[in-house]
Amino acid sequence: MIIAARRTPIGTRGRALARLRVEDLAAPAFTAALADAAVVLEDGLEPRIADVILGNCMGPGGNPARIAALAAGLGVEVPGESVDRQCGSGLAAILDAAAAIRAGDARPRIAGGVESASTAPVRSIEGVAYERAPFAPEGWADPDMVRAAEDLAVHDGISRERQDAHAARSHARARAARAAGRFDGELVPLAGLEYDDAIGAAEPLLRRLPALFPGGSLTAGTATRIGDGAAATVIMPRHLAGSAPGLIIRGHAVVGCDPALPGIGAAPAALAALERAGVDRDRLAAIEIVEAFAAQSLAVLDRLGLAEDDPRICSDGGALALGHPWGASGAVSMVRLFSRLVRAGAPAGTLGLAAASIGGGMGIAAVVEVVR
Template structure:
């Protein structure tokens, strides 16, 4: 390995809250700050109000994905609130649902370029505290355009129905996938699997969304949520959520100095597809980085039909992806979700030592996809 190869050496997240739930009064910077502090504490360098450093090397930047926040560069606000020192800057990234993973890859690119050796990167979302916006005529601004209207700019839900139909993903298979996601998350939660990665916030110590007793038969009772003859429902789709996740990315040289294991980034890709089929953006990104079958796969389950269509197209086994539940069960805090994938891989591969290779991937608005391949280094 090169001294400049980027390696994740710590990974943390908040419990994921349901919008309007336990984290309803916690702003994005208040969500992210304790996660940033925990990452430094994990490697023995707690933030103390002076310039933050790791193994004598200063933190070069804080990069956080965010989609519906207040503006004003929440990454910088979170860095200051975390006590990293005035000298540590911050940059907020918006690649919609892929923002958290995009921020981590941006930090990795900076390390490879020699711009720095220590970065805090991830994402944060507070759907509960996001400000309401309106157009000059007073009408509610509901979302940003993902593509020019003349090309096609469908909402996420109807687009997921189209993707599932084109891929031939049945309602029954989607409900079974969603039920499995919840069952896995409940089992992991009850078994303490998430404990080492969680940073409690505002009294919340566990993810709010996982539900026991969600069987395929029970899920079959839910009506289509987006189109009259669609297959996506409130039960086999993700929720609207609050949460933050971040990782400490360092150069291989710094990792060796620390003497800790980590996840080395071995390949990454960002790709585009037809915006009308926006849920399939992850497929070309995965194809660009995949080499054989990884030991662990974390894929953001925005919608069961969309997730299954991507996994099928990429040749990945639906039964092995997201082994402790995905976004359908855990929640989908948009700007943070891509970072949640890396936190989960770190727990699975580094903390639990269950394999050596991993893949994190997801689709995002506008027909985009981001994927990254990882390998354990010791």
């Protein structure tokens, strides 16, 4: 059961959070989530945290979860595990923590994700730097994510107009949520940054931005901004949480798909998670799908049979507006569900879905339910 969920603002790479290392981002989110957990639990958070599981994609190595645990003052006896499932890493970390508890270890855990794209090390082989490791072996299609999104737009016939409208809607929803204070309960301000700094940044330019590929439809405005940030949840067995409100994981799934079209992975993952949870998509009250690109998000929604303007989907804006801190984004989606459902007072039994497509041709999703 997730009893607390916090995140930092997402800072665009190279901007407000650029000087903070992964532990500088993650530790404050840990501390805030633990403080929230202590408030809702009648007898405090006992026993001590059993483990810290943290999604991270781009380094710096050295087990960021353990380093962040020490930086947060959790004590030398608290171990850490770092998970790399690319854009699904943060959500994968939460599912791994829940699985450990279901397996019989009833001690609470911290799980989430962190990414400092600004401080990620340059990687090289024999002194030659490369931008990213391969997502597939030789002989397989292995497009970078921008190329993959353009290819998906062509494959599915997703127009420039639909993409622009989707990005504009994400920004408009995020601006409204920020003005209404709907982010305030989840955010841990850092380095003078109080809100996600990409909100609204591309909105006035969307229809004027040039295509990223000749004759293509993808633009800088319909691709998310790479960001720095962290998200953390506190997870424990439901029977030890007393009357504390929270989210239980009803069903989850990780699936593979064609590496040539990795952006569609969230769709089969969501369908599998719904089937395992035994619920229909129409019963979902809140849906968070990581919006790496407008074309990718639209392709997923089309496959799920969901309208692109469905108010349940990223109702406060998604990654197109908030930013995309790779290894943290899946955990950010869970924090958003916690705010939209638990903090907002949704009744017990209300259902939500978090999902992400993953580089290399995978998808991850989880169905959650409010308990009170």
